[in-house]
Amino acid sequence: MEKLCILCNRLYKLEINCPACGRSLQDLGVVQDFYDPYSPYEDQRIYQDGYRGYTEDCCVHMLYCSDCGWQEFRPIKRLLESLLLAPDHLQP
Ligand SMILES: [Zn+2]
Numbered sequence: 001m002e003k004l005c006i007l008c009n010r011l012y013k014l015e016i017n018c019p020a021c022g023r024s025l026q027d028l029g030v031v032q033d034f035y036d037p038y039s040p041y042e043d044q045r046i047y048q049d050g051y052r053g054y055t056e057d058c059c060v061h062m063l064y065c066s067d068c069g070w071q072e073f074r075p076i077k078r079l080l081e082s083l084l085l086a087p088d089h090l091q092p
Pocket residue numbers: 005006007008009030059060061076
């Protein structure tokens with residue numbers, strides 16, 4: 001059974017508030033877009049760190065607050081494809 005990231009597949013709207021100012025955070029994309037595994041040392045280290053929690057079960061997204069500039073990496077749990085076909089199960 002395939003597991004899907006709800007953000008990558010645009011199946012669910014992100015509703016996470018900024019810890020600093022309380023406004024809603026934007027999804028800037030998956031962490032891989034920010035760290036190229038072949039880039040210099042600093043980024044390489046983060047890559048080896050497993051993309052800060054990037055696993056088969058979690059997709060890590062970069063979240064950004066356009067109001068105060070807060071940025072964070074947030075692991076988003078992947079959901080089974082079968083669950084996604086039943087929107088009632090789509091609880092955060
Ligand atoms: Zn994702």
